Amino acid sequence: MVAKLTPKQREANRLLASPARNVMLRGGSRSGKTFILIRAIIQRALNAPESRHAIFRFRFNHAKTSVWSDTLPKVLKLCFPDLSARFDKTDFYVELQNGSQIWIAGLDDKERVEKILGAEYATLYFNESSQIPWGSVETAMSRLAQKCELAKEIAEVTGRKYLALKAYFDCNPPSKLHWSYSLFKAKLKPGTKEALPKPEDYVEMRVNPSDNTENLPPEYFEVLASMSAARRLRFEAGEWASEVNGALWALDDRKAPDGKVMPGIDSQRVDKAPELRRIVVAVDPSGTRGDGGGDDIGIVVAGLGVDGRAYVLEDGTCQLSPEGWGRRAVDLYHKHGADRIVGERNYGGDMVRFTVATADKMASFKEVVASRGKSVRAEPVSAIYEQGKVSHVGVFSDLEDQLCNFTASGYIGEGSPDRADALVWALTELMLEYKATAQVFL
Numbered sequence: 001m002v003a004k005l006t007p008k009q010r011e012a013n014r015l016l017a018s019p020a021r022n023v024m025l026r027g028g029s030r031s032g033k034t035f036i037l038i039r040a041i042i043q044r045a046l047n048a049p050e051s052r053h054a055i056f057r058f059r060f061n062h063a064k065t066s067v068w069s070d071t072l073p074k075v076l077k078l079c080f081p082d083l084s085a086r087f088d089k090t091d092f093y094v095e096l097q098n099g100s101q102i103w104i105a106g107l108d109d110k111e112r113v114e115k116i117l118g119a120e121y122a123t124l125y126f127n128e129s130s131q132i133p134w135g136s137v138e139t140a141m142s143r144l145a146q147k148c149e150l151a152k153e154i155a156e157v158t159g160r161k162y163l164a165l166k167a168y169f170d171c172n173p174p175s176k177l178h179w180s181y182s183l184f185k186a187k188l189k190p191g192t193k194e195a196l197p198k199p200e201d202y203v204e205m206r207v208n209p210s211d212n213t214e215n216l217p218p219e220y221f222e223v224l225a226s227m228s229a230a231r232r233l234r235f236e237a238g239e240w241a242s243e244v245n246g247a248l249w250a251l252d253d254r255k256a257p258d259g260k261v262m263p264g265i266d267s268q269r270v271d272k273a274p275e276l277r278r279i280v281v282a283v284d285p286s287g288t289r290g291d292g293g294g295d296d297i298g299i300v301v302a303g304l305g306v307d308g309r310a311y312v313l314e315d316g317t318c319q320l321s322p323e324g325w326g327r328r329a330v331d332l333y334h335k336h337g338a339d340r341i342v343g344e345r346n347y348g349g350d351m352v353r354f355t356v357a358t359a360d361k362m363a364s365f366k367e368v369v370a371s372r373g374k375s376v377r378a379e380p381v382s383a384i385y386e387q388g389k390v391s392h393v394g395v396f397s398d399l400e401d402q403l404c405n406f407t408a409s410g411y412i413g414e415g416s417p418d419r420a421d422a423l424v425w426a427l428t429e430l431m432l433e434y435k436a437t438a439q440v441f442l
Helices: 007-016 033-047 060-079 110-116 134-141 152-158 179-184 209-215 218-225 229-235 322-335 351-359 374-386 397-403 418-440
Strands: 022-026 052-057 085-088 093-096 101-106 123-126 166-171 202-206 276-284 298-305 310-315 340-344 365-368 390-392
Touching: 007 022, 007 033, 007 202, 007 209, 022 033, 022 179, 033 052, 033 060, 033 093, 033 101, 033 123, 033 166, 052 060, 052 134, 060 101, 101 110, 123 134, 166 179, 179 202, 209 218, 218 229, 276 322, 276 418, 298 322, 298 418, 310 397, 310 418, 322 340, 322 351, 340 351, 340 418, 351 365, 365 418, 374 418, 397 418
Parallel strands: 022 166, 022 202, 052 101, 052 123, 123 166, 276 340, 310 390, 340 365
Antiparallel strands: 085 093, 093 101, 276 298, 298 310
16 A cells, blocks of 8 residues: 555645755644655655765654654655665664665764764754754754765756755644744744844744544544643644743733733843842752753852842853853853852752852852752742842843743753753842841841
């Protein structure tokens, strides 16, 4: 049996072959996105002999069980039944009869990723990209650089000599805070929120389960119908949510259950802070090396104004060695004329204290201990925002994205919320400890 594409899948196939360099298929679960994307990659591999193509997922185990063992063999069988392909079960790539290769990788396997990214590719496909951090995407995109000639018969038909470079993406849309929304809908660079230089190079299309009814059992739609409204929006309608369900922070104003308006971050943004009576630099040392191979080191500067409000002044988060981030914290301490550096005790020792003292032994330092979970620590600080007592001096996109992915049940964003943790330490020090102590003497 040879697979017959649905009308929506044929439309998606045309988009994948369009002049756009980057294409996102987003939509509900079981809509056939992965199937049509892998089909397009195999066709590209056939069009250009000895070309290389890579399919990435965040976890290698997921790539192996989903793509390698299931969808890739299925597409070959149903769409290319006469094609000869060799599965290399050691390095996990498929080699076609014209010498082209399709590699499978998980971005959580550093050693394997380094090996794969040692070569250049004509196609990169980020499968389930809602789970993949933007930094990992950027790193992989540096290898989208293979120059391969098209097969003679294809070149004659298309009038082109070389295979166009392509980056493919798919996802069940998360919230609008995710980089996929920024890149493909808002047409902004993730993080910096700058306008894309060539927005026409980034196109997206919605493909939902309702577009794939002939390949799904009717009972599956009953399963979707039983989900909560938030999950149906994502897994059935294929839409980005305006905010994370149950988020402790929001960019826009929103109403509390009692009807009272709770100010969002945007409505409290200012261009300049007033006179400040106290400034702190907060450091979240994270649980990894901080040298480019792990999570960021969260560093946030905040001040307490004479008006009693808190002002977030700078996000100095970095990925540096202990010597590097210690110097960064001390430099910000002097730049803002801060009163103290606040750092979380970690690994059962006082590494942060030692690192800061190495950079400047005269810098005032206070060690704080995480006796409660992240969400429990974050809730009192989010309440201060809801009371309209915190302003951001400018826009801190990455920090604000992390805040808006914090829920009472935990953090649901990418990686570790290093920036948000540092902010929580800073505002806890200013608004919940120093301010409370100062009031005793007023």
